[in-house]
Every structure is written in structure tokens, then in C-alpha cells.
Amino acid sequence: MVLTAITKGGGGPLYPDFIGRRATFVGSGTGPASYVLGTGDLVTLNLPNYYIDALLGGVTSVSGKYVVYPNPAGTGARQQWYLRWFVALATAGTVGAEVTSTTNLSGESVQLGAFVGQF
């Protein structure tokens, strides 16, 4: 998933917004065309020279069918962050279960917050 900073009307992107040395970020993106159970979907920023310190999850997709949780590849700065998708509505599968591999989630949108830094 590529996260693109949200905007306010026809204005430019609202994020990243610096606080001290770090920045807050709010962006949206869509799920992968073929999900990988147990691994999730790598999240990147639609910004050059920024990396994710922390991705804030525990939110549902816009449709309400899924809840997404961030899963870092390690601790420390400049980690890769994956987004794991779990079923939140019975119409999408077994509630609480992780989405099965190869499921097409490209029609699902999420909006996420993050703390980011600059390379």
C-alpha cells in the first residue's frame, strides 16, 4: 500500500506536519490486489525521503469490512511496516480471522496515521 497524504479541498497535502524533529502524517491508500496471509502488505509513503517511525493502526477500512493492524519488521527507526488485514464483518468472512492469501483488497481503502522522519 502506498499512503498518500490527505488534502483539504483543493489545497495541497496537509501532511507531513512537523512537530519538533519528527512529523505527523495522515494518509490513505488501498489494499493489495493479492494479499499474503501471515505477512501482510508493505506500507510506503507517497513522499520522497521520508520513512515511518510508527504506523498507527487498529482502524477499520472505509467499508467497515476489515480491521488493519501495523506490523513492523523490527524495532528502531526506519523499519519496514506491513499492514495485516483481519475480517471485521461476517459478510467478509470469519470475524477475527486474518484475510486469506490471494484475496483482492484493492477495492478497500483505509486512512492511517503515522509518525515519520526524514532521511
Add this chain to the structure above:
Amino acid sequence: MILTAIGKGTGAGPLYPDFAGRRGLFVGSGTGPVSYVAGTGDLVTLALTNYYIDVLIGGVISLSKNYVVYADPTGTGARQQWYLRWFAASTSAGGSVVTTRLGTAANYALLAYSGITNVGSSVITGGNIGSYPTTSISGFPPGTLTSPAVIDNAAASAAQTALTAAIIYYQGLTPTLSGLTNLSTGGNGSTAATYTAGNYFGSTSLTMPTGIILDAQNNSSAVFVFVAGSTINLASGQTIALVNGAQAANVVFVAGSAFTSVATSTVNGNILAVSGITLGGGTLNGRALVTTGAVAIAGATAVTVSAASSVGTEVVSGQNLSGEAVQLSAFVGQF
């Protein structure tokens, strides 16, 4: 859990707290507790003096991918205590490759071929007890089975078959160390009594006159296998201890004949024996499974099999999460 602020490369200082007005952002990492408390969770503190947590942001999956953690405050307002609650995000959470290898034998806390006897107020939790073809089971009561554990002799035959296959599998592993006799002095870890993950073989008997330590080196999936050609003996009052994320569910003792623990000893692991198991009292965190003999509890013993977690369920009390790392965010304030 103590959260330590993340840094940017070796030698650089911490990146957080990073202040926005009167409050600060914080990103840090830490590891889970040695013994989790279900329904309460694990108190989170900062590796900083004079800072407190306004909001801890949960809904993050642990690095192992096995758990999702949620923040749980004790109240509203500033300077609350924040606990971290751990839930299974995968069927591997709290489960074990050993459990999978045991097949239907894993449903049993005590499994025998020629009967089970108990002396004293033993408590069996997390697994059934059964024997086949000799189905005699005595000593319950005074011994008790914690629901849903039951006496199940009907499925014991199939479980014996699965157990035999598991023993053959473990006996066929490639040794990490072989020719062992005294496990209390034959270790390969930080002390002579310490073992890292691996397969440890003795051609005849293995003894533990004093306790041994199993060191998972912060890998909660680490597996420890001890295989004896004949007997395995743990002396009175001694402990098979787990450190650095080691899980009792991932420990196996395979005795070519009998396994004996004496008096108030503590065993962490699954005991697979051919001719018999005698538990002399104390604690067994695991299973006692015999293919062609009896299980005898000679002194009141607490036998507990930790349950594998269902996805979405909270981690059970007592589970060791010290090998599980998470990275978390928070808004913090200064005292």
C-alpha cells in the same frame, strides 16, 4: 514492559520524546512480560525519568506476527497507568511445533498404556487423562481434573499411536550434542547447566542431580529436545528452568525407558517415555505420556498444559512473552 525510545543508528541519541507544544510524541520498543496476567495485561513504563504517558497507541502486531497488543488505561485523564493487553493474532501464538508433532496425544496431560495412579491432591489442567489397553485410573479423587479436562480412555489408543510416532521422530533427530550423561554439567550455554535450543542425546541414561536452564535467547519458538537411550531422572527439589523466552510447550524429554522426577521438583516440558513416568510431587508444566507403561503420581503434583491460543483471544495467564517485541507510540507529558 519498559519502552525504550528508538534511536537513529549506532551512537546517535534517542529520537523521542519529541515535543509539540506542552506534550511530546514518543516511539519506543520493548518486550512482553515473563508471566502474563490475563484480564490485566502488562504495565507499560517509559525508560525515561520524569515522563508519563497520556495516551498509549495500541492496535499493533508484535514482531513475531503472533500477537496484537492493545492499550488499556486504568482511568481517564493525565498520568494514568497504561497496561498492554496481548491477544493472539495467529494460531501459532501459544501453540507449538511440539504440540503439532504429538498429534492427538497432545490432547492428554497424562497418557498411559497400563494405567494411571495418583497419590494426593494433584490438579490436572489443560489436558485429559487416559490409559489403554489397561484402563485403570486411581486416585481421582483426591486428585482433580480442571474442566474441561476429563478421563478419556476411548481415544487413548489412537493417541498411543501418535505418541509412538512422535518418539520415533525425536529419536531420529540430528544431535546438537551427544554422549551426554549428566545434564546438570553438560550444557552448551552460558553455564554448564544451561542449554540453548537444540537436540541433546544420551546413549543410556540422563540425570539431573541439580537443575538445568533452557535459554531461548529471546526466541520464543526455540525448541529443546532431550533424548535418553534409557532413563531420565530429575533429583529432589530441582527445577528445569526457562529463561529468555523459552516456552514449556517447546521442550521435550524422550526417555527410552522411564522418566522420574523426585519430590518437589519443577519440570517445564513434555515428557515422552516408553516404559513409565513417575512424578514425585511439585509441578509439571507440560504432559506426561507413556507408550507401554504406567503413569504414577507419587506425590501431589500440579500438571498444567498451556493451551494454544485461538486467534482473537487474550493470552492465558502465566504465558511467557519475554521473547516477543513490539514497537509502540504514545503521547507523553513531563512531571
